[in-house]
Amino acid sequence: MSEKEICELIDKIPTFEGSKSIYNPMETFVEYVSQKEICHSSILADLLNPLGRHGLGRSFIDAFLEKIECGSFKDITIRTEMLVPRILTDGSGPRRIDICIINNHNKDVVIIENKLNNAQEQQCQIEDYKAGLKHKGFNVVKTVCLQGSNPNDIGADIDLSIMDLAELLESACGNCIELKSYITLLKNMGHGEKMKEDVEKLFSLGNETLSKVRELSRPFYENGVSEFCFNNIISSLKDIFKNKLELSYNIIYKNRFYENYRFLQIWNKDGENRGYWIELWFCDYDRFEIWIRCDSKNELNLDDYVQDDKEQNYYRHRDGVKSFPFPGEEWKTTMINEISKLIKELYFDMIKQ
Template identity: 30%
Template sequence: MGDLFYNAAILRATYHREPGFNLFTVLRNNSDEVYLHSRFLAYLLNPKGSHGCGIRLLNAFLEVMEVEGFDLTSATVQAEYKSIDIFVQNSQGQAIVIENKIYARDAYEQLHRYNQLVKREGYQKTWNLYLTLDGSEPAGHSKKDLDVSVISYETDIIRWLERCIPLVAREAGLREAIFQYIELLQKLTSTDQGGKYMEQLKKKLKEGDNLLLVADINRAYKEVQIELQAELWERMRTYQAQTYPEMPEPENTADIDAIRNYYTKSKNNRHFGLYYPLGLVPGYAYIELDHYLYFGYHTYGDDREGGTEALLKLSNQLLKSEAEEGDFFWRYPTQNLNYKNPKMEDLNVLRDTVKQQAIAQELIDGVHVLWLNAFNSAAGPSSVVGCE
């Protein structure tokens, strides 16, 4: 096994090259959903765009995403149409709603509300596409009974962009922009290993028992992920008990079985965590995992009515939420890691006990502020503590 790791390290040092200059990362945060990804994708899709390709880029997109029956004759494309990330429509009453998620999570009933919006505007035939880095499913409350097609940057968007390159071959600036955007997506999805490097690595894996060793390593890697995440939840519970003993016992669904299911089952294994009841205010201050950890407010179960007004009022008084207007407060921690498909920098943080402790403390400190505000609100008039 030592030889395998040594040879892999040599191959990486020889063939792997980090991407060079990239205009997108200079101008914008590489995870900026609205001002980078949605706008650039909408520009390419727009038949009236200055790229001069007409409907060809949009047609290639529909083919890759397997959207059949959409009439391109009068198609128009808008970014951020009434909060819809990318909206494609035509005069025949057809519409495509593309919800673009890099790191954000779904607002309550988000996809369902968008569908109701376009139906009210008279569109009889709609397609709903849910775009994430790795093809993650939307939250159940978001889509309800809506038929949603899940697509990913990692495979679908990159495949479409590769089809676009020959279509824009004579436009050097646009061609280079698409190349650089593909490089950005490969970095975001951790698929930026060079072709020569991967070819040599695959060749090495076919030698001797190397493939069997890698299978063992993959199993061990998954076990380490389970252990590291379990340690993080334990740090949260310990820190809360020691620092904020006045908080009630949480409803704890982040047990070892839930964590193991998260890494070994393909669906219905997200949304577990620590849920602290708010007493007189019906609901929770909670920490939850949906590939990324976050903390926030939520009411009991599916019935949001009991505590909705009180929690929305508290949410509106707090600062720096990731929530859309009209939804409950929630926020990611400063170290925003992908626990399902961690990148190299995510793994470096996870294995660092000091940084792991900092994440645990930030989440518990945040959820304590939310719990305390609800407690003070129920007890009587009180100034709301800032959640900065």
């Protein structure tokens, strides 16, 4: 495909928003939160509560009620896991409603059913909630379902997607620094939702354009791009350490910490590798990351690299993972210098002068 054809093709392709997630370091140790709907319910209930620990007053509750076109509740109570009797279904024990916003003035209630983690609908779920609340003297004025990346119509009055919720939080409480990581978490959870929209855009281009896009992207999904880059890096390192140190290289393609993940192992070939080596990760065609792998029997003592908290056999730069954007020029220059420096530190006594 010629440069002219590529430029013409790019002009036809719409902007895709869901191509990659947002970097959020907090997510390295909060996987439990993203996987458990009860955690989200607890966080959102506190944010909806004007007297919650967030200190934001009515910022979120007022924005939420306006979003679902519900009149203002001046005096409210927020309940999570609220028990109501089963009226329309058989079964032992009561129903549990994820979140209830209760108007203390007249017992009007907004039901929020949390499906952010794509939980399946239970039998007559919403209708049974409404009947159970009516039995207890409440009046349900609105039902809301927080949908995950795989929407499931459960008959709620209003469906809010993960991205809807993230945008609502950002507009109402975006100035709160403490909430930024949670908002980013929601956006990343909605990554699949955006990706579906992007795929729909792609298929709307027509078969001929779609075939050309596939042809253009083939070097990426067949690892041609990563192999080309790794071979360039290997060639540069061989020139730098020519007649000084013989290095071994191993290109590996498989999943580890990232879905789209390839890495290059670099170690000293002359004798044992001493139980440690450099791993250069090529992450999602977005960046290179430098890590040092160390066997559990060994321990590294480098000025700039420290043991990773999550992966004990890996060492990362003390100021955060050393990364280099791709595409760009840094992976050909600055990154090569960083790797060379590390090689000299790891195998300093074996380098021939």
